[in-house]
Amino acid sequence: RDSGVPREEVFVVDKLANTWHTAAGECLDVTLQALGVDYLDLWLMHWPSPLNHHGNDPKTPRRPDGTIDFEQDWDYVKTWEAMVAVHKAAPHKVRRIGVANFSVEELERICDATGVVPDVNQVEMHPANNQQRLHAYCRAHGIQLVAYSPLGSIGSPLLSNAQLVALAHSKGATVAQLLLSWGVASGWPVIPRSQSPGRLDENLSLVDLTPADYERIEKLRQSMAAPFYRLENVSFKVDPAVGLIVEVVQRASGDCEVGENDVDLRGKFVMPGFVDAHTHIFLHSYDEKDSARQVRDEGFVERIIRATNHCKTALMCGYTTYRDLGSEGMDDADANVRDAINRGLAIGPRLFVATQVLASVNGFKTHTENTIGGTRVPAMSEACDGEDEIRRAVRRRLGVGCDVVKFYADYRKRIMRFPPAQPHPYLSSVQFPPDVPNPDVILYTQHEMDVLVAEAKNADCPVAAHCATNRAVKMAAEAGVSTLEHAFWCDDETLQVVKKHDCMIVPTLAIAERLYGSNFQFMLDKTYRAWKLGIKQACGGDTGTFNHGENIREAELFIESGIPVDETLRCLTYNGWLACGGHRCGRLFGWLGEGTAADIVALDESPFDSFSTLRKPSFVMKDGRVYKKDSK
Structure with missing residues (x-):
């Protein structure tokens, strides 16, 4: 408000917390009042995990034995049905509805039960977290994926990955900027988290990735997250001194010259x-x-x-x-x-x-x-x-x-x-x-x-x-x-x-x-x-x-x-x-x-x-x- 930016130019998103699954309508009203706004642009179910609304903690209620207190006889499908009903009854309060942390199977359940497809599914997405099956499903059904933790989780190896560091250096950028640019180029919004003004500015400065740059990161993603895929007409160069595959060569066909020290596995299933x-x-x-x-x-x-x-x-x-x-x-x-x-x-x-x-x-x-x-x-x-x-x-x-x-x-x-x-x-x-x-x-x-x-x-x-x-x-x-x-x-x-x-x-x-x-x-x-x-x-x-x-x-x-x-x-x-x-x-x-x-x-x-x-x-x-x- 102090910035003078009109409300309609600000996209406000909030989530239905795990302890509010059984009271979706009330949750929306409490959220609007707490934010001091008349409507949400997007309202998400945070997790498909209903917790006891009347438990001993507003975020993570626990039973006397210390385990998490789940809501009994309640299913996240009911929660989605309630969110759909609120949206239909009060579109002036919430413009769009969606989910977060849903798998393909969980998306199928809520869609089959209500016939209503969520606008958004917010999940963890980065090269080390393979969500390709989920991405393909969401794309086919018109669900917009949104990536949280696009730089990886806490202690992520991505920020120190030698290949990413080298590519970022060649672009005059940080690894964080490179990863955010890859996410945007892949077709999903990215929402990195930072409280540092310098980092916030840095995160807004995306890098122009060439097709070769994007393909390089894609190969890294495959190597980190796609362990099994059908390989045809491929040769591996192995260095016995370090015990590593040092080069992957894509051949034009199955024909090749086999040297004295080569191992010919053509015609076999290689894993x-x-x-x-x-x-x-x-x-x-x-x-x-x-x-x-x-x-x-x-x-x-x-x-x-x-x-x-x-x-x-x-x-x-x-x-x-x-x-x-x-x-x-x-x-x-x-x-x-x-x-x-x-x-x-x-x-x-x-x-x-x-x-x-x-x-x-x-x-x-x-x-x-x-x-x-x-x-x-x-x-x-x-x-x-x-x-x-x-x-x-x-x-x-x-x-x-x-x-x-x-x-x-x-x-x-x-x-x-x-x-x-x-x-x-x-x-x-x-x-x-x-x-x-x-x-x-x-x-x-x-x-x-x-x-x-x-x-x-x-x-x-x-x-x-x-x-x-x-x-x-x-x-x-x-x-x-x-x-x-x-x-x-x-x-x-x-x-x-x-x-x-x-x-x-x-x-x-x-x-x-x-x-x-x-x-x-x-x-x-x-x-x-x-x-x-x-x-x-x-x-x-x-x-x-x-x-x-x-x-x-x-x-x-x-x-x-x-x-x-x-x-x-x-x-x-x-x-x-x-x-x-x-x-x-x-x-x-x-x-x-x-x-x-x-x-x-x-x-x-x-x-x-x-x-x-x-x-x-x-x-x-x-x-x-x-x-x-x-x-x-």
Whole structure:
């Protein structure tokens, strides 16, 4: 008002907050009064996540157990119906309506229910966040995408990306100006956030991008966000000294001259190396011996030798990366195996290891009833409780060289109420056990989880959380973990929390299939629902609880859940890189492009024709070195 700019020349946007889903009309009136305006130019539903309007906090109400208080018996479709009704009844109060943070499936639901297409969908958009499917859908249905966080989220690697820095320098611009210009050129408005007058001025100064400039950023976007695409008539130049693809050459045809040192994979289906995002190199199949007897009875040297064999087997099956989530009674020896592979002393996938996992006292251990006799069993976890102990434990994990901190958000802590004859898989030793003798219980408070994650993030280390129950999943997601392991029993409300906090799920379907019998179908359905919601997932089977070499069963179960082949291949490759930490890994893998690790797997058939072909790769290269050729 003080500027003298007429109201009609100012475009005013506001959002319906999560706690106002059940009172849309009242929300609009409160918003207009608070802003001191007669109408909004655009009104958006902030998230498809209705929270309790009468809860204990106007932004994020919580239940007594600390979890987010969702509105019961309410669906965001009802909210959209209410917004549509308000718009029709009072167009003088709101000119246009739209949504924010909606996936394709969520857009389809509200459009099918009301026949009204939102004018806008505001989402996070930048080269490192692939929203191409969403972009294509919105474009086809006349929905204007608007990009928030167009420079990337907090700590974004984009601003320091060497290719972007070089291009920006050549244009006499900043990387921020380059990214904003790319977004505008892509066809969506960008809304960067800044309180600095200098930055605000800078953000208004866009750069003229030539077609070559735009294509260069597009290739970067593809390399960062599109791990799987059909490649034809392409050659990769590999530098074995650094283990990287240093050049991608597009040929005019399939004909080419093959040199003495060239590898000819024409006629094969070529993919990035596979990533198993949840493994245990020191375990072998529970069908051979349950976990307690492995930990208690097998010697250190035997378990090291087994792990060495497991790693070689995995690599021969096309797995060039393992995320090993717990040393299972072997202290920090997984870090030693990782280092031996990295030094060329052993053959196997590159390992990202957790060393010992963290859990509350007696939360995750191999129990014995003979403690009076002095029986000692190797520690399965580092026990830590309370803020100070948890901070020390995280710092200790970081100090011994973990790549990821893993903790148990819940577990079967009360197992000794009905002592097992075999702890996992559980077999009771007592007469007349209850129907659920070994339930999962929460191991940490919300504050303790928050502290644990914050301490790891302070060192830029990703965090994985073991979660079985809905409550544990919600608490871990709210704490900000990177990945949720298992998340077997997620209902739709819990999946919305996961989506809101942008957590990844590693569903470990391959072990669930062996443990949960008739209940397993629920887990398949949950995995599909998570995919439909746009939640990122990675293939990781809890490999080791079943035999290494059978890893691909996890990807097969993704297919059985209903997830398409191309999306499953993404979960097997690029999403595995994300699960390992993304750019925090210090190496690019999970897709094929200039500057990525030379991890290449070749199949004799296309998985689009026969998915089982993934079980028998005929060629495996890791870091530019050939480990398998002609199936040998």
